[in-house]
Amino acid sequence: MTAPQPWKSESMRGYFGKALVALGKANPDLVVVGADTTESIKTVDFGKAFPERLFQVGIAEPNMMSVAAGLAAAGKIAFAATYSVFGSAHTYNVIRQNVAYTKLNVKIFCSHAGLSVGRDGATHQINEDIGLMRGLPGMTVLVPADGPETGRCAEAAVSTKGPVYCRFSRADVPTITDPGDRFEVGKATLMRDGVDITLVGCGLMVSRCLQAADALAKEKVSARVINLSTVKPLDVATLDRAARETGGIVTAEEHTVIHGIGGAVASAVVEHHPVPMAFVGVQDVFGESGEAEELFVKYGLTAAKVADAARGVMKRRGR
Amino acid sequence: MVEITEETIAHLKKEATILRRHIIEMTHVVQSGHPGGSLSACDLVTALYFHVLRVDPKNPSWPDRDRFVLSKGHACPVWYAALAERGFFPVEELLTFRMIDSRLQGHPELGTTPGVENAAGAEGQGLSFSVGLALAARLDHKPWRVYCIMGDGEQDVGQTWEAAMAGAKYGLDNLTAFVDRNGIQQEGRTEDIMPLEPLMDKWRAFNWNVLTIDGHDFRQILAAIDEAHSTKGRPTVVIARTVKGKGVSFMENKIKYHGAATTPDEYTAALAELGVPP
Numbered sequence A: 001m002t003a004p005q006p007w008k009s010e011s012m013r014g015y016f017g018k019a020l021v022a023l024g025k026a027n028p029d030l031v032v033v034g035a036d037t038t039e040s041i042k043t044v045d046f047g048k049a050f051p052e053r054l055f056q057v058g059i060a061e062p063n064m065m066s067v068a069a070g071l072a073a074a075g076k077i078a079f080a081a082t083y084s085v086f087g088s089a090h091t092y093n094v095i096r097q098n099v100a101y102t103k104l105n106v107k108i109f110c111s112h113a114g115l116s117v118g119r120d121g122a123t124h125q126i127n128e129d130i131g132l133m134r135g136l137p138g139m140t141v142l143v144p145a146d147g148p149e150t151g152r153c154a155e156a157a158v159s160t161k162g163p164v165y166c167r168f169s170r171a172d173v174p175t176i177t178d179p180g181d182r183f184e185v186g187k188a189t190l191m192r193d194g195v196d197i198t199l200v201g202c203g204l205m206v207s208r209c210l211q212a213a214d215a216l217a218k219e220k221v222s223a224r225v226i227n228l229s230t231v232k233p234l235d236v237a238t239l240d241r242a243a244r245e246t247g248g249i250v251t252a253e254e255h256t257v258i259h260g261i262g263g264a265v266a267s268a269v270v271e272h273h274p275v276p277m278a279f280v281g282v283q284d285v286f287g288e289s290g291e292a293e294e295l296f297v298k299y300g301l302t303a304a305k306v307a308d309a310a311r312g313v314m315k316r317r318g319r
Numbered sequence B: 001m002v003e004i005t006e007e008t009i010a011h012l013k014k015e016a017t018i019l020r021r022h023i024i025e026m027t028h029v030v031q032s033g034h035p036g037g038s039l040s041a042c043d044l045v046t047a048l049y050f051h052v053l054r055v056d057p058k059n060p061s062w063p064d065r066d067r068f069v070l071s072k073g074h075a076c077p078v079w080y081a082a083l084a085e086r087g088f089f090p091v092e093e094l095l096t097f098r099m100i101d102s103r104l105q106g107h108p109e110l111g112t113t114p115g116v117e118n119a120a121g122a123e124g125q126g127l128s129f130s131v132g133l134a135l136a137a138r139l140d141h142k143p144w145r146v147y148c149i150m151g152d153g154e155q156d157v158g159q160t161w162e163a164a165m166a167g168a169k170y171g172l173d174n175l176t177a178f179v180d181r182n183g184i185q186q187e188g189r190t191e192d193i194m195p196l197e198p199l200m201d202k203w204r205a206f207n208w209n210v211l212t213i214d215g216h217d218f219r220q221i222l223a224a225i226d227e228a229h230s231t232k233g234r235p236t237v238v239i240a241r242t243v244k245g246k247g248v249s250f251m252e253n254k255i256k257y258h259g260a261a262t263t264p265d266e267y268t269a270a271l272a273e274l275g276v277p278p
Ligand SMILES: Cc1ncc(C[n+]2csc(CCOP(=O)(O)OP(=O)(O)O)c2C)c(N)n1
Pocket: A035, A036, A037, A059, A060, A061, A086, A090, B034, B036, B037, B038, B040, B072, B074, B075, B121, B122, B123, B124, B150, B151, B152, B153, B154, B180, B182, B184, B185, B186, B187, B244, B258
C-alpha cells in the first residue's frame, strides 16, 4: 500500500539504472542499446559494470530498436532505452515491425515522458506514447508510479516474455509505494480503499490522486485510489470491482486523454458495468516550455483537478 | 566573388559577440538550455543573418525571403538572439526563453516565433525539410535560397542521409547545408559515440559539392557561401570546423556545456570574457 507521508522525491531513472546493473549481474544474456542519452537515462552504469554488453549507436533510435530486436532474436534480453519521445513515436513503425510483430524480448525503457520534461518544450514532451504503445498487439505497457516501482518494472520486464514498453518521468517524483510492495505485471495496486468514488492514476499522477483523496476525505468522501502501473494487460477485474463498489471513476495521467489510460479504463468499464467517469490529463494540445509544476497547473494535472473531477462525477450521478 | 571589406568583418565580429552574450544570458537566467552548440554555430548564424540572408524583419512571412532552417533545434538560443538583433521581435523578449507562455520555446516552434522557419527538437529532420523548401522554390521559379545548419551529431541520424540523397537527386543548387563540426554531441565526442570520419568523403559519395572551412572565420564562411551560390546542378554542404562553447574559454570543447547553463560565478566570468562589444 502507500508509504507514509511526507514522501521524499526521488529519481525514477536512478532506480532504473540501479535495477539494470543488478539484473545484468543475474542475467548474462541481458544487453542494453543506447542512443547518445545513456548518461541521462542512467544506463551508463550498466555500461560501466558490463562494458561489452552496452551498445552505443549514437543519435539513431530506429537503428537502436532494430539492433535490440536482432540481439533479442539471437537469444538476448535487449533493453533499448532513451527518452520517451524517441523510444515511441520517433520509432513507432520500427517497434511495430521489428519488436511487436516479432514478439521479441525487447524491453523499451524510456524516461522523459509527458509534460514534466519541462523547459525542453513540446517536441520533447510526449503525451501520446501510452496510446501508441497500448495499440500495438502483444505489447506490455508499464507506467511506474515512483522510483522504486520503476526498478520493479525493470525486474518484471526481464521475467515477462516478449516486448515491454515502460515510460517514466524526468522529474523526481514522490516515493509513494512501500519498499515491501510486490509488483506483478497485469495487476493494479490498491493504494487506498474507499467506497464513494475511485481515482485511477498512473505515473506521477498516482501521488496526486492520493492527495486528492485526502482533500475529498475532508468532505466526508471516501475515495479509493488505484495505481494502474500496468496499462496493458489491463487489470479488468480490479477496475470492474471499483466500478461496482464505488459507482464512479476518475482517471488521471500525464498523457493525452484521447487514448491513454482514461480510454483504456473506460472501455473496460463500459463493457462490464458502466458508471460515470471523468478524465484528468492533457487535452488535445501540445505542451510548451516551462517548469514542470507550472505546466501541471496550466494543463490541469493537479491534485485539485482530480478532486474537482471526482466532485463532478458524484454530482452527475446524484452523489 | 564579392569583395569582403575589413569593415564587414569587424561588423560581423561585433554582432557575433552580442549574440554570444545573449546566449549566455538567456540560458543563465532560466538555468536551462544548450549553450555549447549555440556558441559553436554562432559565427555561421551571424554571417547568414547579418550578411547573407535576404529577409525582412518587418515582414517575416515575405514570400520571397531566403529560408534559414536550424536542424539542430536545441541551439535555438543563437537563432532567437539573431532574430531579435535583426528586429524580428524585441531584444528584451530573449529573457523569456524557455519560460511558460513565452514565444521562445525550448526548441523552435513554427508559427509562434517571428522569423522561425521550422520546428526542430528531434534531431535529423531539418535537412529533409530544407529539401522540401528548395523543391518548392524551384517549382515556383523563385530565386530564394535555403540554408540549413545541422549538428555533427545529426550525421548519426539516418534521415540526414535520406535527405542527402534526395537533395542530390533533384540537383538542388538552391540549397546550402552546414555541418557544425564541433566534434561533440550530447554525451561525448562524435568519434567515440559514433565515428563519422571520413565525413567529407561520405558527402562526396552522396554527390554533394563539399567544402570544408574554419567555422569561426568569417572570410572563409562568406567565401564558402559564395562558392555554393555559384555551384550549379547540385547542393553544397559546408563542413565547418567549430569549437563547442566557442568564445568562452572554460566552456570550449567541454561536453558538459552541451546542456548546462552557467553558475553565477561562471556567468560573471563568461560575460567578462566576452566583453562589451566594441
Ligand atoms: C532524435 C533525437 N535523439 C536524441 C536527442 C537528444 N539530443 C539532444 S541534442 C543531442 C546531441 C546533439 O549533437 P549535435 O547535433 O552535434 O549538436 P551540437 O553538439 O552541435 O550542439 C542529443 C542526442 C534528440 N534531440 N533527438
